[in-house]
Amino acid sequence: MRRILICGLAAFGWASRLEAQAVPARDLWEFPLGAIYEPPALASEPGAGLWNPATIALRPGERYRFGVASLAAGSAQGVDGQLLSGAMRRESGTTLGLSVARAAIGGLVRTDTDPQAVGDIPYATWLVSVTGARELVPHLTVGAAVRWRYGRADQVTGNALAADLGAVLHDLPWRNARVAVSSFLWRPGREIDDRPALLTAADLRVAGTTTEREVRAGFAYDNVNRGAQEAGPFVSARRDRVEARLAHLRTDVGGESVNRLRFGLSLYYARFAVGVAREEGVSGLGAVYQFTLSSIIK
Template sequence: MRRMLICGLAALGWASELGAQPVPARDLLEFPLGAIFEPPALAGEPGAGLWNPATLALPTGERYRIGVASLAAGTSQGADGQLLSGAMRRASGTTVGLSVARAAVGGLVRTDSDPQSVGTIPYHTMLVSLGVAREVVPHVTAGTAVRWRSGRADQRTGDALAADFGAVLHDLPWRNARVALSSFLWRPGREIEDRPAVLVAADLRVAGSDRTREVRVGYTESAVNRGARDRGLFASGRLDRLEARAAFVRGAAGSGTVSRFRSGLALHYARYVVGIAREEGISGLGPVYQFTLSSLIK
């Protein structure tokens, strides 16, 4: 844990010394890439620790985990995102992970003095995260991540370092409850320019006896500084190999609000987990679809 804190504090120092210019395309990371199926603060599939570094931790008996996620919005603008992740549990019990995420909007047309197109406008961002996590005391897992993000909006480009901390209280005595809290894209002293987020989620078991046969309900909330704020309820159920989830989330950005419904199915087979999820109700974007695949190696 001491090494985790040293890494995180060092990254905070580097991030705070970088320029104050905001990195373009920050809003693309308000899409729940890899986290439509699960609340971001608790998202473990495909196991990237992207939204909460603490969820990176692998349990005892597992050595490696790799995962991919793909997100696409069915609109003419072609919004999409991809995530590739990998994690390794060391003999000390610490898990080390690396993830690469990319999000972009295509089909943005450049015009001149008339409506005729004269080209397209690039609008995309990439996020590379290196994280560590471990169980620090029984029922408490903590993690930290160093992140590098680059972005481009037309001719404007930029990049920055950030550092995040997260924790998950898990397997609590009362109904196997879980509580998770994390920061996302935190740059100390640059909160206005790069708009970090705070993520929180909690759930508990309302039926069943173990994680392969259970029903859970919970609450999720995320708030981006000077950006979108989402909150809502979710439920999940698993019966052996099949898992289903649903969530109703209400978001606010500026003076407007929008309600969104998320649903998904996942199949657990041997050491693989395959999932598909859908989010609908985003104004002007239509449904967003997500596909995930992860594999555990013991």
Template sequence: MRCMLICGLAAFGWARGLAAQPVPARDLWEFPLGAVLEPAALAAEPGAGLWNPAASALRAGERIRLGVASLSSGSAQGVDGQLLSASLRRASGTTLGLSVARTSVAGLVRTDTDPQSVGDISYASTLVSATATKTLVPHLTAGLAVRWREGRADQVVHTAVAADLGVVVHDLPWQNARLALSSFLWRPGREVDDRPAVVAAVDARVVGESAARELRLGLSQNNVNRGVTERGPFLSGRLERLEARAAIVRAGAGGSAVTRIRSGLAVYYARYVVGVAREEGISGLGPVYQFTLSSILKE
């Protein structure tokens, strides 16, 4: 954890000294890759902690977690995303993680003097994250992520390094409540160009007495600097191997706001968790679908 903290501080310094060119395709990271089933600040289903490094922590007795996620709009012109992650818990209790995520827009065509296509326009971003997470005191887990990001917009390609901090307060005595907070894509001094986000969520158990049989209710909020603000309630209920989740998200930007519904199912079988989720389309756009698969290897 100390080594990762030093690396994070170095990344902060490096980020400040990078060229003034903003990295293209930042808006693609406003799509909830790996976070349709769960609020971003608590999303751990693929085992990545993509949005909050503290969410990737493995519990005592868990050794390795592997995860994949795929996001698709299912239309000719839409956003696609993929996520691959791995986490390892060391004997010291520190969880180390690595994830590679990519998101892109398909179906952008280049035209010349007439409407006929003369090629495709690339609009995509790749994000590589290395994380370290540790429970510092009972009920408090903190995490650090060092990130390398590449953005492409046609012929323009730029890269940047960012570092994020996150915390999860968990297993509280009152209703097994949880509170999560994290930054996302933060480069100090470059907030105007890179538009970092702050993701937060809180929830509590309203019915049940164990994680395998419970009903939880919570509230999430995501704020992108000079971008979209999302907030809304979410609900999750688990009965042994089956878990259902739903959220109402109110998203606003530039004085306008829309409401979206996210819903999905997760199935627990042996050491595997399979999830399928859907976000309703808006303004004539098709819905977004997400598939996740994670596996935990125990000691």
């Protein structure tokens, strides 16, 4: 874990010396790839630690976790994203992980002097993250991630190195409460260009006595620097192998507000977890759908 933190600090220093140049397609990382089903600060399926490095930590007795996620929005300019991740718990208790994520918008056509399309305009981004996390003291897990981001908008390309920190207070004595906080895409001194996000969420058990049979309720708040602010309550209910979630979110950006729902269903069987989720469309993009699959090897 110490090595991960040192690498993160080194990334901060390296990134702070880069020229103040924005990397294209930053807005695509405002779509919750791998986190429609859960608040980003608490998202553990498919276990990538993409939004909060601390959530990648595996519990004692778990050795490996692998996961994939796919996101798609139904519209003429369709947004799609993919995520592939893997994590390994070492004997020291530290979990190390690697994830590769991609997001893009298709259907952007190039026109000349008339409305006829003469080709597509590429608009896409990649994010590669190396993550480490461990439980420092009982009920407190912390994590750090070093990230390389690449973006392309037509003929303009760029890349940047960022580093993020996250923490989760979990299994607290009062109603099994959890509190999570994390940064996302932070380059010190480049906040205006990269627009890093602060992600927070908290929930507690309102009914039930075990993880396999419980009802939880909480609140999430995410703030993108010079961008959207998203907040709202969420609830989840699990009974044995089936879990359902629902969130009502309010997004404020550019002086306008939008309310929408996110909901999903997950099935646990043996060492596998399969999830499907939907978010009401905004800005004419249509509904957003997500599929996740993860597996734990003990």
